[in-house]
Amino acid sequence: MDELTKVENLLKDTFAAHEHVAPDGDQVLADARERIQRRRAVLSRPLAVAAGVIVLTLAAVTVVVLNRPADGTQAAAPTGQAPPTTSASSGPAIPELHMPYSLDWLPPGDIDYLVHRINLGGTAEHPDTPIYGGEYMFNVTNKGQVLYVDVQHFGMSTVDDAAFKSGPGNPVTIKGLRGVESSISDGPGGYELYLTHPGGGTMYVNVSAKNGTTAPAQLLVDTGRRIGEHIRFPGNTSVTPLFGLGELPNGLKVCAFDLEKGGFDAPSASGTRHASTGYQLGTCTTQPTINVFTADSRDVGGTAGQPVLGHETRYVDENGYHKLFVLDAVNGQSIMIAGSVPVADLYDIGGRLILPN
Amino acid sequence: MADYENFVQAELPRLLRYATMLTGEREQAADLVQDVLVKVYRRWSRISDADHPDRYVVRMVTNGYLSWRRSRAARVFATGDLPDEARPGDFATDHALREDMWQRLARLPRRQRAVVVLRYYEQAPDAEIADLLGCAQGTVRAHAHRALATLRDGLTIEQMAEAKES
Numbered sequence: 001m002d003e004l005t006k007v008e009n010l011l012k013d014t015f016a017a018h019e020h021v022a023p024d025g026d027q028v029l030a031d032a033r034e035r036i037q038r039r040r041a042v043l044s045r046p047l048a049v050a051a052g053v054i055v056l057t058l059a060a061v062t063v064v065v066l067n068r069p070a071d072g073t074q075a076a077a078p079t080g081q082a083p084p085t086t087s088a089s090s091g092p093a094i095p096e097l098h099m100p101y102s103l104d105w106l107p108p109g110d111i112d113y114l115v116h117r118i119n120l121g122g123t124a125e126h127p128d129t130p131i132y133g134g135e136y137m138f139n140v141t142n143k144g145q146v147l148y149v150d151v152q153h154f155g156m157s158t159v160d161d162a163a164f165k166s167g168p169g170n171p172v173t174i175k176g177l178r179g180v181e182s183s184i185s186d187g188p189g190g191y192e193l194y195l196t197h198p199g200g201g202t203m204y205v206n207v208s209a210k211n212g213t214t215a216p217a218q219l220l221v222d223t224g225r226r227i228g229e230h231i232r233f234p235g236n237t238s239v240t241p242l243f244g245l246g247e248l249p250n251g252l253k254v255c256a257f258d259l260e261k262g263g264f265d266a267p268s269a270s271g272t273r274h275a276s277t278g279y280q281l282g283t284c285t286t287q288p289t290i291n292v293f294t295a296d297s298r299d300v301g302g303t304a305g306q307p308v309l310g311h312e313t314r315y316v317d318e319n320g321y322h323k324l325f326v327l328d329a330v331n332g333q334s335i336m337i338a339g340s341v342p343v344a345d346l347y348d349i350g351g352r353l354i355l356p357n
Numbered sequence: 358m359a360d361y362e363n364f365v366q367a368e369l370p371r372l373l374r375y376a377t378m379l380t381g382e383r384e385q386a387a388d389l390v391q392d393v394l395v396k397v398y399r400r401w402s403r404i405s406d407a408d409h410p411d412r413y414v415v416r417m418v419t420n421g422y423l424s425w426r427r428s429r430a431a432r433v434f435a436t437g438d439l440p441d442e443a444r445p446g447d448f449a450t451d452h453a454l455r456e457d458m459w460q461r462l463a464r465l466p467r468r469q470r471a472v473v474v475l476r477y478y479e480q481a482p483d484a485e486i487a488d489l490l491g492c493a494q495g496t497v498r499a500h501a502h503r504a505l506a507t508l509r510d511g512l513t514i515e516q517m518a519e520a521k522e523s
Contacts, residue, residue, distance in 0.1 A: 007509050008477060014458040015378050015478040022377040023387035025369045031387070032394035161399065299499060318495035338493075 035168075094244035094354050097257050100134045102235030103151060107223050109142025116239045117258040133201065139210075146210035147220075148190070151227060155201040162194040162202075169194075174228050181224070185209070185217035191224040203231055242277040242294060242330045244354035250345070255284040258293075277330075281349070290339035292349060300325045300334050308350035315343065322346055329355055361401045365394060368411055372418055378474040379422045381463045393417045416489055419475075423467050461508050469504040472497055
């Protein structure tokens with residue numbers, strides 16, 4: 001038996017030996033039922049009031065939608081409409097990416113952003129409604145206290161869909177908008193708020209103490225509510241990716257982007273966490289067809305291909321799913337362009353990468 | 358909603374075991390599955406019409422795990438540092454070897470762990486894993502390769518053989 005087989009067998013044994021760790025099904029089912037019942041109770045009480053709010057909200061939505069730029073416009077920069085600022089020596093600048101909303105109030109302290117991302121594309125069922133319209137994730141450090149903050153726009157869900165990790169939800173109204181909130185300072189979830197978004201869907205705000213620590217419940221509540229009060233659509237927040245894209249061919253658009261500062265998964269073998277940038281390209285009315293993102297060095301492989309922008313490439317064909325790696329493109333990292341499209345399309349996009357000088 | 362109740366009663370044990378293998382922790386597995394059950398309840402009319410509602414729900418658990426909030430994900434990794442080098446004395450029994458492997462699993466990135474669990478616990482073929490994770494089969498193989506390399510690091514055939522023979 002070779003070493004690999006032994007490890008595989010050990011894995012199977014390990015899983016089997018830990019089946020007893022699985023939680024009690026009756027308890028989980030009871031808790032789920034309780035959450036379902038709680039939600040019904042919470043939502044039925046303010047029904048009459050809510051109905052009035054919905055009418056007003058819909059009226060507001062109509063006005064807002066008619067007067068604001070479309071989501072696609074708000075985040076259009078990556079498709080090549082970004083300022084073509086160039087200089088004779090440095091080439092085109094990497095276009096900044098525009099978040100669809102801004103956080104006009106941030107908690108005091110040092111802010112460490114971990115994630116900025118948006119998704120303009122929806123599902124096959126609702127192609128015009130983004131699955132999530134934007135997300136900020138950051139840490140705030142103030143006098144030794146570290147808070148985790150996550151703010152997301154869920155375009156396809158309503159306040160009625162709220163599901164909490166922190167316990168039963170309570171109705172709340174913030175700046176005239178209906179919401180549901182829940183808080184627990186010393187357990188999972190921290191403070192959570194779902195707030196109706198005038199443009200459709202809900203905003204989700206989650207504030208919790210750093211893992212393994214606690215924070216005063218009121219601090220979490222005050223921070224979360226205040227962030228929720230100061231979300232501004234459309235926003236004017238821009239973020240700088242590691243690399244950009246020029247004008248895209250064949251009607252392709254950027255359907256989603258994702259900038260992360262090292263992620264939360266286990267660090268690489270060297271112990272470092274790399275920042276990453278990713279784009280999903282397509283028509284944004286169906287599933288994106290092409291991914292372009294900084295690649296983990298352990299993913300890079302394949303046969304040598306044609307150079308792209310002076311960089312060596314590697315090419316892989318996985319049963320029609322093509323990957324083109326542009327080596328050493330961003331701070332020593334490679335960029336992977338991949339999709340079930342002709343490889344010539346990948347090279348075409350590769351030629352439109354805007355790399356740091 | 359009788360169908361929902363019947364479905365949940367039938368699938369719950371499997372979902373809980375699967376979630377436990379993914380998260381490595383009873384409490385997190387319970388939270389994860391509880392979240393999914395609430396969502397399934399709300400979408401039951403649609404899910405029940407699916408060709409394979411069970412697969413749909415497994416996908417929900419998987420997606421829930423992969424998008425797990427970091428504060429929880431971080432707990433998975435708070436299991437202490439791995440030993441720099443495996444020591445024969447630590448592997449006197451199969452039990453110790455499996456516990457060591459359990460800790461090694463906890464250090465894997467979530468997507469790699471999902472692939473390992475689907476492949477070696479759920480016994481799912483790579484094509485099904487790729488479909489479930491929304492990636493190419495080659496990507497599944499790459500995740501599995503990396504995960505196994507990480508899990509094997511520091512283990513030797515002799516140590517595993519010792520454990521098996523003891």
